[in-house]
Amino acid sequence: MDPLEDVLALLETRSHLSTSLVAGGQWAVRFDAPSGVKFNAVRRGGCVLEVDGVGETIALAAGDCYLLTRPRAFTLSSGPEAAPISARAIFAQVEGGVARVGDGDEVLLIGGRFSFGARAHELLLDTLPPVIHLPAGTSQAEAVEWALAAIDRELLHRPPASTLMAEHLAVVMLIHVLRLHLAREPLAVSGWLAGLADPAVAAALRAMHEAPAYSWTVAELARLGAVSRSTLAARFKDTVGQGPLEYLTRWRIELASRHLRDGTETVASIARSVGYGSESALSVAFKRVMGMSPRDYRRQPG
Template identity: 75%
Template sequence: MDPLEDVLTLLETRSHLSVSLAAGGRWAVRFDAPQGVKFNAVRRGSCLLEVDGVDEPIGLAEGDCYLLARQRPFTLRSDPEAVPVAAGPLFARAEDGIARVAQGDEVFLVGGRFSFGTRAHELLLDRLPPVIHVPAGTRHAETVQWALTAIDQELMRRQMGSTLVAEHLAVVMLVHVLRLHLAREPHAVSGWLAGLGDPVVAPALASLHRDPAHSWTVAELARAAGVSRSTLAARFKDTVGQGPLEYLTRWRIELAAQQLREGGGTLASIARSVGYGSESALSVAFKRVLGMPPGDYRKRPTTP
């Protein structure tokens, strides 16, 4: 897997589709801060998105979609003057999977949210802007539109397993939205995400993720990237915020922490699987990165 797939898998990424929204005329709906990452796609019509803490409203046209990477209240509306109604009671009255506001159905949105495991904020969400807007017709957006159309079809046909298939398609959509965002705004993210958009750093990151237990040297990683050791070391530090071997240590600890959360394996076997020759070596690195020894981490209750 590549680094993006690795992190999304480590974070136990799950999608949860919600009731669709149909609207017409003058309307506005006010949503509480979502749990996880909220997404919506405009399948018909247009509207405005207002997110608390974001200065300007975002115009959404047919085919657009967006992700809210922060847990902030937001409003969808037809125009700035429309008086909003609360989303909770509106969606509670939904029929056939569709909540309706005002009169007509000139505007139709599908959506849901993504939930993640315990390390989501540090590894992914804190590195994203509050809102990622993907306009229809932009370069590379075809795959996002394909996923959205397939989700629509699954939800309309309601065949056996349609909800499961649609939720997996939503995760596919998430991967493509993140790829598009990296391609479009490589300087708007930080850390390992920024490294994925850098032509020198990306091959080194891919090597580290392909075999994290290997005893990598900067020279080996520089050969994979096709540059000198000094160039790779400087570029990696400037882009990711830490050196390549420091990044390797942190990724190994994330993998070890995942195994500890899942409760399987002895500390010795976990140490070997992530590239440490002994329990003590893993324990020292683990405490340095996560602030506690592995034994204490394993006993800690997990809270998504």
């Protein structure tokens, strides 16, 4: 598995589609700060997005989509002339699976949110900017457009298992958006995600994710990226924010945490599976990263 696939799987990424929004004339809807990552796609017409704490408004056209990676309130509108109405009031009056606002139907948005496991902020969301806007009309957006069109068909025709299919397609869309954002604006991300834009660092990350229990050395990882040991160490620290072996330790602890939460294996067995020779070795590393022992972590509620 590659790092992005690993992290999304570890975080148990799920999508939850919401009611579509149809709007026309002069209109504005104010949304509370979402839980998880909010997304919307404009399927018809255009509107303006304004997010609390983000200085500039974003003009959205048909085919555009965006992700909100922080729990911030936001407004969708036809422009600054309209007084916002609470989204709760609009979505409390849904008819035929569609919420309506304003006068007309020239604008159509579909949307929802993505939910993740407890470690989502540290592992993924904090590496991303607050808003990711992916405009239509570019070659990079074709894959996202395919996923959005497929979601449209599922929601319009409602074949068997349409909700489940649409939610899985939304996760496909999320992966495409993250890929394209990384390719388009590598400097707008940080941490391990930024490392994927550097070929040598990406090679080291892939190797550690493919074999996390292996006793990697910086020299071995550097050879995979066809650079010197010192070059890899410097570039890894500059992009990811920590050294290669520190990253490996933290990834092993994330894997151990998942085993402790979800399984019944002994701590000693988990230690061996993630690359530690003994329970005590895992315990020392685990406490340094998580602030508690593996056994105390396992006893936590939830």
